[in-house]
Amino acid sequence: TRSTRPQRLLAAVQKNATRGDPRSVVKAIDEFCRYTEWAMNVGDEKGCILDSVVSEVNPATVLELGTYCGYSTVRIATLLPPDAKLITLEFNPDFAVIARQVIAWAGQEEKVHLVEGSSGDLIPKMKEQFGVKSFDLVFLDHWKDRYLPDAKLMEECGLLGKGSVLLADNVICPGSPDYLDYVRNSPKYRSQYFKSHLEYTKVEDGLEKSVFLG
Numbered sequence: 001t002r003s004t005r006p007q008r009l010l011a012a013v014q015k016n017a018t019r020g021d022p023r024s025v026v027k028a029i030d031e032f033c034r035y036t037e038w039a040m041n042v043g044d045e046k047g048c049i050l051d052s053v054v055s056e057v058n059p060a061t062v063l064e065l066g067t068y069c070g071y072s073t074v075r076i077a078t079l080l081p082p083d084a085k086l087i088t089l090e091f092n093p094d095f096a097v098i099a100r101q102v103i104a105w106a107g108q109e110e111k112v113h114l115v116e117g118s119s120g121d122l123i124p125k126m127k128e129q130f131g132v133k134s135f136d137l138v139f140l141d142h143w144k145d146r147y148l149p150d151a152k153l154m155e156e157c158g159l160l161g162k163g164s165v166l167l168a169d170n171v172i173c174p175g176s177p178d179y180l181d182y183v184r185n186s187p188k189y190r191s192q193y194f195k196s197h198l199e200y201t202k203v204e205d206g207l208e209k210s211v212f213l214g
């Protein structure tokens with residue numbers, strides 16, 4: 001039977017990237033998605049904005065909502081110190097299978113804990129099951145209608161501390177208007193929009209960076 005898009009993306013990584021070299025994995029995925037087959041990775045343009053926010057926050061603990069094939073997981077993990085922890089949640093088991101192999105090819109398994117399941121179920125378990133006190137950085141890149149409920153859930157579970165940063169992908173395309181409205185108007189956040197483009201296209205999209213004020 002026909003392969004899936006994530007399987008074809010993994011094959012491109014294993015063919016064109018050097019095992020243990022995360023930058024070559026990122027480059028191989030970007031080239032595959034730009035010249036062969038589009039896929040919903042954060043991509044190179046928004047990826048540079050992601051990199052700059054990760055470097056600025058220099059987080060000890062990161063939560064990624066929505067792993068997909070592990071592209072942004074690898075970008076983030078590469079910038080973390082060896083003792084830092086990145087927990088990434090993926091609802092789709094077929095995506096998780098591919099992401100584990102992409103992350104392994106990039107040699108980033110040590111810093112990454114990929115957990116399969118829904119964010120709504122897993123976020124309340126972060127403290128007791130994963131020994132997390134709070135997240136310094138959360139990258140929201142899963143279903144857009146989960147951004148707002150999951151942000152509120154993280155607040156309620158005490159997973160955000162003063163200065164915690166939420167960075168959300170796709171706030172324009174596909175768009176998450178209720179989330180944008182919340183973080184831009186709530187006194188609990190200081191929000192900033194980074195204008196960019198939908199991965200590998202000329203369509204407008206952007207990242208919203210929101211600092212939790214406690």
Ligand SMILES: Oc1cc(-c2ccc(F)cc2)cc2cncnc12
Nearest residue numbers: 040041042066141142143170173174
């Ligand atoms: O970055 C993304 C892009 C798109 C997407 C798909 C189709 C289209 F036409 C435009 C945009 C969907 C996403 C779902 N989850 C996480 N990230 C996504």
Ligand SMILES: [Mg+2]
Nearest residue numbers: 042141169170
């Ligand atoms: Mg996205």
